[in-house]
Amino acid sequence: MRHIISILMENEAGALSRVAGLFSARGYNIESLTVAATEDESLSRMTLVTRGTDEVIEQITKQLNKLIDVVKLMDMHEGPHIEREMMLIKVRAAGPAREEVKRLADIFRGRIIDVSDTIYTIEVTGTSEKLDAFVGAITRTDIIEVVRSGVTGIARGERALHL
Amino acid sequence: MPDIRAFFWFFDFAGTRETKQVELTGAEIFVRSLVEQGIERVFGYPGGAVLPIYDALFQQDELQHVLVRHEQAATHAADGYARSTGRPGVVLVTSGPGATNAVTGIATAYMDSIPLVVFTGQVPTALIGNDAFQEVDSVGITRPCVKHNFLVKDVNDLAVTIRKAFYVAMTGRPGPVVVDIPKDVATARAEFHYPRRISMRSYNPVTKGHPRQIKKAVELMLSAKRPMLYTGGGVILANASSQLTEMTKLLGYPITNTLMGLGAFPATHRQNLGMLGMHGTYEANMGMHNCDVLVAIGARFDDRVTGNVDKFCPTATVIHVDIDPASISKNVKVDVPIVGPVDQVLKEMLKVLKESKKKPDADAQKAWWKQIEEWRDMDCLKYDHDSDLIKPQFVLEKLYEVTKGKAFVTSDVGQHQMWAAQFYKFDKPNRWINSGGLGTMGFGLPAAMGVQFAHPKETVACITGEGSIQMCIQELSTCRQYGLPLKIINLNNGYLGMVRQWQQFFYDGRYAMSYMESLPDFVRLAESYGHVGMQITKPGDVEPALKEAFKMKDRLVFMDFLTDKSENVYPMIPAGAGQNEMILV
Ligand SMILES: Cc1cc2nc3c(=O)[nH]c(=O)nc-3n(C[C@H](O)[C@H](O)[C@H](O)COP(=O)(O)OP(=O)(O)OC[C@H]3O[C@@H](n4cnc5c(N)ncnc54)[C@H](O)[C@@H]3O)c2cc1C
Ligand SMILES: Cc1ncc(C[n+]2csc(CCOP(=O)(O)OP(=O)(O)O)c2C)c(N)n1
Ligand SMILES: [Mg+2]
Numbered sequence: 121m122r123h124i125i126s127i128l129m130e131n132e133a134g135a136l137s138r139v140a141g142l143f144s145a146r147g148y149n150i151e152s153l154t155v156a157a158t159e160d161e162s163l164s165r166m167t168l169v170t171r172g173t174d175e176v177i178e179q180i181t182k183q184l185n186k187l188i189d190v191v192k193l194m195d196m197h198e199g200p201h202i203e204r205e206m207m208l209i210k211v212r213a214a215g216p217a218r219e220e221v222k223r224l225a226d227i228f229r230g231r232i233i234d235v236s237d238t239i240y241t242i243e244v245t246g247t248s249e250k251l252d253a254f255v256g257a258i259t260r261t262d263i264i265e266v267v268r269s270g271v272t273g274i275a276r277g278e279r280a281l282h283l
Numbered sequence: 284m285p286d287i288r289a290f291f292w293f294f295d296f297a298g299t300r301e302t303k304q305v306e307l308t309g310a311e312i313f314v315r316s317l318v319e320q321g322i323e324r325v326f327g328y329p330g331g332a333v334l335p336i337y338d339a340l341f342q343q344d345e346l347q348h349v350l351v352r353h354e355q356a357a358t359h360a361a362d363g364y365a366r367s368t369g370r371p372g373v374v375l376v377t378s379g380p381g382a383t384n385a386v387t388g389i390a391t392a393y394m395d396s397i398p399l400v401v402f403t404g405q406v407p408t409a410l411i412g413n414d415a416f417q418e419v420d421s422v423g424i425t426r427p428c429v430k431h432n433f434l435v436k437d438v439n440d441l442a443v444t445i446r447k448a449f450y451v452a453m454t455g456r457p458g459p460v461v462v463d464i465p466k467d468v469a470t471a472r473a474e475f476h477y478p479r480r481i482s483m484r485s486y487n488p489v490t491k492g493h494p495r496q497i498k499k500a501v502e503l504m505l506s507a508k509r510p511m512l513y514t515g516g517g518v519i520l521a522n523a524s525s526q527l528t529e530m531t532k533l534l535g536y537p538i539t540n541t542l543m544g545l546g547a548f549p550a551t552h553r554q555n556l557g558m559l560g561m562h563g564t565y566e567a568n569m570g571m572h573n574c575d576v577l578v579a580i581g582a583r584f585d586d587r588v589t590g591n592v593d594k595f596c597p598t599a600t601v602i603h604v605d606i607d608p609a610s611i612s613k614n615v616k617v618d619v620p621i622v623g624p625v626d627q628v629l630k631e632m633l634k635v636l637k638e639s640k641k642k643p644d645a646d647a648q649k650a651w652w653k654q655i656e657e658w659r660d661m662d663c664l665k666y667d668h669d670s671d672l673i674k675p676q677f678v679l680e681k682l683y684e685v686t687k688g689k690a691f692v693t694s695d696v697g698q699h700q701m702w703a704a705q706f707y708k709f710d711k712p713n714r715w716i717n718s719g720g721l722g723t724m725g726f727g728l729p730a731a732m733g734v735q736f737a738h739p740k741e742t743v744a745c746i747t748g749e750g751s752i753q754m755c756i757q758e759l760s761t762c763r764q765y766g767l768p769l770k771i772i773n774l775n776n777g778y779l780g781m782v783r784q785w786q787q788f789f790y791d792g793r794y795a796m797s798y799m800e801s802l803p804d805f806v807r808l809a810e811s812y813g814h815v816g817m818q819i820t821k822p823g824d825v826e827p828a829l830k831e832a833f834k835m836k837d838r839l840v841f842m843d844f845l846t847d848k849s850e851n852v853y854p855m856i857p858a859g860a861g862q863n864e865m866i867l868v
Binding site for chain 2: 129130137138145175179182183185188189190
């Protein structure tokens with residue numbers, strides 16, 4: 121199953137490589153990985169998406185917890201949560217296609233953030249599935265560039281990953 | 284623009300230091316920190332990046348430095364020191380090749396959860412990343428084989444980092460920690476303060492097992508008909524062999540130890556079935572296979588122990604005590620997990636056991652022991668006593684007798700290691716020192732040096748093979764320098780015997796590269812280092828030679844036993860087989 125794991129780590133040099141190294145050394149798969157500072161400068165927050173059986177996910181969380189720099193982590197799937205990913209997509213939009221692309225962006229609540237005579241750059245935010253659907257809806261040959269942020273997530277309600 | 288001096292960092296700029304009274308250099312802080320930490324000895328080898336530290340070591344006498352002949356040996360020696368004392372081993376090596384040479388030893392300690400703190404010199408901070416002379420990314424290279432590592436970029440962080448390094452190495456599941464110190468950090472100055480206590484919000488090892496789980500485990504243990512205790516290196520690391528011994532005797536249950544756990548419960552005690560696993564005894568493996576309650580304590584269900592996990596302990600309910608949650612249910616699904624230090628958990632278990640009205644089922648125990656004794660009667664370790672050739676097993680039996688079972692025994696890796704584990708009966712913990720997880724040939728001799736440093740008055744024997752000993756033979760020179768009276772038992776079968784055995788069994792006797800040609804004359808080699816050399820070729824000479832050697836209390840004696848080349852280690856569970864599918868002879 122697909123799991124989103126959020127990690128609070130000491131904001132030390134090399135923190136990212138410890139996590140990446142763990143995954144490659146133990147043969148776990150990583151679908152996406154994002155890192156950024158938090159409101160507390162001494163911490164960084166990492167969100168990773170991985171896939172595995174329950175046993176594999178259990179080992180992954182145990183091994184992550186074992187990393188000395190990991191302060192706390194949360195498997196988002198242990199409760200209700202919200203997942204978001206952002207995508208910037210540059211699309212050929214000339215002639216009749218121009219109106220069609222705009223319409224699609226509206227349907228997906230995307231925002232056109234850069235415009236030229238023949239090109240739209242659109243920002244779309246949502247679950248990874250929604251972003252996949254948007255990419256799927258656009259004629260393949262019209263896509264010039266896709267950039268995705270990787271998944272981030274947050275638990276609903278009282279449940280929170282903080283110190 | 285970095286300081287121009289940085290580009291000539293391999294020269295010392297000792298003359299240009301400014302001195303402020305209260306401040307110490309990083310190098311002095313290094314020395315003071317180790318002394319404050321209670322360290323008496325470091326094993327190391329100098330080089331450009333650590334010159335300032337060596338200069339500080341030269342100017343004091345609280346900390347002894349042992350000069351090895353290869354950095355791998357420094358880590359193994361520190362490791363042997365740690366395994367035989369329970370105290371952390373400390374290593375100091377230079378940047379680049381010094382650090383890479385140390386990696387094998389670091390990985391060896393990592394696999395067996397041994398507390399080491401390894402200090403590596405590094406090029407000055409301004410040059411890091413420049414492909415500077417003798418630069419290597421030590422933190423990067425060692426990351427997968429350390430419990431944790433640090434790069435110290437500011438001299439003000441040095442003391443607290445050293446404190447953290449020892450704390451992390453020694454607590455929880457122990458392991459090696461690397462501290463990388465750039466040369467300019469060693470020469471920069473800072474006020475010295477070594478924190479007595481340290482806490483890290485991201486690292487809080489478990490100190491207590493869950494009481495409810497402990498109760499549940501004890502109840503299960505008491506209701507067992509065919510119980511089995513399976514204990515490992517964790518008992519020794521936790522210094523818990525007295526608790527284990529008390530509990531095992533109280534229950535009257537059979538016990539088996541892993542290769543790493545030998546000595547935690549007396550080998551000569553009737554309840555001990557010996558080692559289990561690939562080269563374990565028939566009774567231990569059959570006991571495992573047929574038990575109904577398995578109590579795993581400080582053992583990690585290694586593949587050398589479980590064999591094919593699908594066939595492992597098919598009828599058992601499994602209790603597992605381990606300080607590392609990641610060890611639990613990693614290879615084998617556990618029914619009653621207890622995360623906690625073995626010593627504390629066993630103390631609690633003993634308390635619950637003593638208070639419990641329920642007692643072990645006497646009838647069931649009688650039947651179970653009857654079965655076990657039948658297995659034991661197979662005498663699975665028997666070998667040919669009438670051979671004209673020296674049997675390696677015979678040498679070990681005699682070694683056990685001559686040393687009265689009291690020696691500290693280190694080993695290299697191969698057949699000789701397995702025979703040592705099978706035939707030398709360890710009644711005490713911390714006396715059997717070998718590389719189990721990584722299986723590092725070359726470990727035995729330097730590890731023995733570390734043991735002898737820690738126990739100058741004790742008898743230390745190193746069991747080795749003609750293959751393994753040549754991987755760190757240069758340390759005979761270190762032994763000479765420090766007068767270490769080791770007894771080296773070279774079981775010379777002229778083969779990489781363990782490899783040859785596999786080739787015989789599984790590759791139709793195609794002995795690819797397992798024959799050791801062009802061996803040195805070990806007697807003259809030992810003599811050239813200033814030691815005593817002996818060659819023993821006849822079974823009748825084994826005991827007298829051992830007696831003579833162990834009488835030489837202040838000399839290193841290298842004993843080259845020419846043994847039967849074709850002898851194999853039995854029993855053996857072939858890879859992929861179950862524990863009840865042993866090759867017996
Ligand atoms: C040639 C060769 C052949 C081998 N054949 C065999 C064989 O036949 N049989 C065999 O047993 N081994 C054999 N081995 C060794 C094997 O590879 C493993 O090293 C060994 O089985 C592991 O022992 P262990 O389970 O006791 O774990 P260790 O590696 O000693 O691990 C200790 C465990 O205890 C835990 N622990 C540590 N400290 C504490 C504490 N304070 N409290 C609680 N838990 C703690 C750790 O988390 C870990 O899970 C062989 C090795 C070689 C090189
Ligand atoms: C550094 C290293 N290289 C290779 C091996 C693989 N290996 C395991 S046992 C062995 C043979 C050891 O030969 P020897 O020391 O003569 O011992 P014997 O088995 O003959 O008793 C080898 C090559 C290893 N364990 N370690
Ligand atoms: Mg050999």
